[in-house]
Amino acid sequence: MRPLMHPSVDDITVEGIMHALSDPLRVQIFLGIAYAQCAQTCSTYLEISEQAIPKSTLSQHFKALRESGLIRSERKGVEIHNSSRCEEIDQRFPGLISAIIDAHKIQSERKRVLERRKKLKAAA
Amino acid sequence: MRPLMHPSVDDITVEGIMHALSDPLRVQIFLGIAYAQCAQTCSTYLEISEQAIPKSTLSQHFKALRESGLIRSERKGVEIHNSSRCEEIDQRFPGLISAIIDAHKIQSERKRVLERRKKLKAAA
DNA sequence: TTCAATAGTTCGTAAAACATGAACTATTGA
DNA sequence: TCAATAGTTCATGTTTTACGAACTATTGAA
Numbered sequence: 001m002r003p004l005m006h007p008s009v010d011d012i013t014v015e016g017i018m019h020a021l022s023d024p025l026r027v028q029i030f031l032g033i034a035y036a037q038c039a040q041t042c043s044t045y046l047e048i049s050e051q052a053i054p055k056s057t058l059s060q061h062f063k064a065l066r067e068s069g070l071i072r073s074e075r076k077g078v079e080i081h082n083s084s085r086c087e088e089i090d091q092r093f094p095g096l097i098s099a100i101i102d103a104h105k106i107q108s109e110r111k112r113v114l115e116r117r118k119k120l121k122a123a124a
Numbered sequence: 125m126r127p128l129m130h131p132s133v134d135d136i137t138v139e140g141i142m143h144a145l146s147d148p149l150r151v152q153i154f155l156g157i158a159y160a161q162c163a164q165t166c167s168t169y170l171e172i173s174e175q176a177i178p179k180s181t182l183s184q185h186f187k188a189l190r191e192s193g194l195i196r197s198e199r200k201g202v203e204i205h206n207s208s209r210c211e212e213i214d215q216r217f218p219g220l221i222s223a224i225i226d227a228h229k230i231q232s233e234r235k236r237v238l239e240r241r242k243k244l245k246a247a248a
Numbered sequence: 249t250t251c252a253a254t255a256g257t258t259c260g261t262a263a264a265a266c267a268t269g270a271a272c273t274a275t276t277g278a
Numbered sequence: 279t280c281a282a283t284a285g286t287t288c289a290t291g292t293t294t295t296a297c298g299a300a301c302t303a304t305t306g307a308a
Binding site: 201 | 295296297298299303304305
């Protein structure tokens, strides 16, 4: 098994970040890691949504996040601990990650509101 | 030929924007349109880099930008004028687009510096 | 009007990227 | 040494993307 590859901060690209965060599942994973006070493992996300995510798929998504430079993965015994590289990225691209995180907050808040509204309408 | 489809501001998603801007050529086109004081046409970009970009490819890229909500395309006679939807997007996701644009400025400035350094080194 | 020129779209297909089950590897604890 | 756990890698079917060729829309001139 080859060692986990991480790009140096200088090799992180905007396009790479955009691509990594263009997949809904990957964003969800990344936000989970970014918000988490403790490092997250791959298995944390085995049932992130209604249906189970195959672990090979999860593994690929973690790899994509890692190779874009968004997360750091370190083996801790039998599992791999993932943490965000937000601070490093913020040094290189100030405000980028937080703007994306804020946009996601707005988007998911609006989604919640719309769903509640829909439910009320259906009940009426 | 079906009419040009534009999502309403409320249907613009962060993932959609990320995806649209995850391609280097598309970012270049988008930045060109965002910076431009006048609306840009598809043909403006036929030779954006060293080699010519096939126009069917360009057309698809413009379509991707349009359907992500990043640009507005309007037929003006024989050509189609493209302009950015930055203001609208900024209403929905304040600061997102400008953070991405700033990050690109940093990235391309750094690239320029590295290339100059390399050239000087080669000359020495 | 018809026709050529210009600007861009759409279609078909070949190439690249993705998703996932099955098999494999690494680490730990019994 | 071996079973259990956590994750990776491989093989393959599916989806997305790139681009040449053919098509459509608009204009301006004959």
